[in-house]
Amino acid sequence: MAPTQSTQAQIATKNVASGLALALLGSIAFSGKAIIVKLAYRHGVDAVTLIMYRMLFALPIFAVMAWWASRGKPPLTRQDWLGVLGLGFTGYYLASFLDFAGLAYISASLERLILYLNPTLVVMLGWALYGRSIRWSQALAMLVSYCGVVLVFGLEANLQGSNVAWGALLVFLSAASYAIYLVYSGEMVRRLGALRLVGLATTVACLLCLAQFAVLRPWSAALVAPEVIWLSVLNATLCTAAPVLMVMMGIERIGAGMVAQVGLVGPLSTIFMGIWILGEPFTVWIAAGTVLVVAGIFLFGRTARQPGH
Numbered sequence: 001m002a003p004t005q006s007t008q009a010q011i012a013t014k015n016v017a018s019g020l021a022l023a024l025l026g027s028i029a030f031s032g033k034a035i036i037v038k039l040a041y042r043h044g045v046d047a048v049t050l051i052m053y054r055m056l057f058a059l060p061i062f063a064v065m066a067w068w069a070s071r072g073k074p075p076l077t078r079q080d081w082l083g084v085l086g087l088g089f090t091g092y093y094l095a096s097f098l099d100f101a102g103l104a105y106i107s108a109s110l111e112r113l114i115l116y117l118n119p120t121l122v123v124m125l126g127w128a129l130y131g132r133s134i135r136w137s138q139a140l141a142m143l144v145s146y147c148g149v150v151l152v153f154g155l156e157a158n159l160q161g162s163n164v165a166w167g168a169l170l171v172f173l174s175a176a177s178y179a180i181y182l183v184y185s186g187e188m189v190r191r192l193g194a195l196r197l198v199g200l201a202t203t204v205a206c207l208l209c210l211a212q213f214a215v216l217r218p219w220s221a222a223l224v225a226p227e228v229i230w231l232s233v234l235n236a237t238l239c240t241a242a243p244v245l246m247v248m249m250g251i252e253r254i255g256a257g258m259v260a261q262v263g264l265v266g267p268l269s270t271i272f273m274g275i276w277i278l279g280e281p282f283t284v285w286i287a288a289g290t291v292l293v294v295a296g297i298f299l300f301g302r303t304a305r306q307p308g309h
Contacts, residue, residue: 015253015254016253016254018253019249019250019252019253019254019258019259020250020254020258020262022246022247022249022250022253023246023247023250023251023254023258023259023262023263024262024265025243025246026242026243026244026245026246026247026250027243027247027262027263027264027265027266028265028266028269029238029239029242029243029246030239030243030247030263030266031112031266031269031270031273032238032239032269032270032273033099033235033239033240034099034103034108034111034112034270034274035108035270035273035274035277035278036231036234036235036239037050037100037103037235038103038108038274038278039227039231039277039278040227040228040231040232040235041103041104043224043225043227043228044224044225045224045225045228046104046221047097047100047101047103047104048097048212048213048216048217048221049213049217049221049222049224050100050228050232051096051097051100051209051212052209052210052212052213052217052222053224053228053229053232053236054096054209054232054235054236054240055205055206055209055210055236055240056206056209056210056232056236057232057233057235057236057237058202058206058236058237058240058241059203059206059207059210061236061237061241062198062199062202062203062206062241063199063203064199065195065198065199065202065241065245066196066199066200066203067199068195068199069193069195069196069199070196070199070200073193073196076192076200080188080191080192083184083188084188084197084200084201084204085204086184087181087184087185087188087197087201088200088201088202088203088204088205088208089204089205089208090177090178090180090181090184091177091178091180091181091182091185091201091205092181092201092202092204092205092244093204093205093208093209094174094177095174095175095177095178095181096174096205096209097174097209097212098170098171098173098174098177099111099115099170099171099174101167101170102166102167102168102169102170102171102174103167103171104167105160105163105164105166105167105168105170106156106160106164106167106168106171107156107274107278107280108270108271108273108274108278108280109152109270109271109274109275109280109282109286109290110149110152110153110156110164110167110168110171111167111171111270112266112268112270112271112274113148113149113152113271113289113290113293114149114168114171114172114175115171115174115175115178116145116149116264116293116294116297117145117146117149117172117175117293117297118175118178118179118182118263119257119261119263119264119297119300119301120142120145120146120297120300121175121176121179122179122182122183122257123138123300124179125179125180125183126183129183137299138300140299141296141297141298141299141300142296142300143296144292144293144295144296144299145292145293145295145296145297145300146296147292147296148288148289148290148291148292148293148294148295148296149289149293150289151285151288151289151292152285152286152289152290153165153168155283155285155286155289182251182259185197185248185251186251186255189248189251189252190252193252194245194248194249194251194252195245195248195249197248198244198245198248202241202244247259247263250262261297261301264294264297264298268290268294271290
């Protein structure tokens, strides 16, 4: 018996609800990553070594995920493999490494405010790559958000010096790399499935991070404080493997644009955890910058959902 319109509507509603829940939980879990990285940096480890340990512990999880999801499926074509390699490089390797490197110079709060700009980067990429229009209302909302980031950046640069500019640039490039991943991942998720694509692309990223450490660091650099090991295990499981899967499954259900909007919850939780766990300051200027960024992205999301866009 063919499903009725009512049944189809119920199924669609459940897919949206589950997609939103997955995106929300994934975003919050991702948000703990910056806190863990900042805690690990207190033990004298650098970005290359830290991300190596994160991906070393995540590699078995992703490899099993790729094997499980590939059972009984047709082999990947050459085009599929190129897509997997590209997404693994941009979304999981490059974006993560740039983010880790930037966190050595800026606070977790500023890092997450910069990553807040991700939805705007996705839209700008759509304009640059596909000629999609950007409304004046969207452009105004984007301007408000960027003004908020500039306000917080100016305060932090005044307090901590010129290294903040370098750290902010690295994190912004990380956001741009992840935006590229979001733009191109939707079609491959529909073709390969979320579980299979996540397993393959993140396995690629793990191998790239291990190779990077082998090329750039002596093996003696792997001798780190025990706290770094345990923080890396937590980062690999709770803040990497689990949220990656949840976000990809969310994209499969509700699309990349909606997942990017739900992801706004994650940066807010990072700011709160930064204050609570790391003792980062929360001044009136940081509050004002945060309000500007959140308000701009909220308005940006509303204009993106208006009919005719």
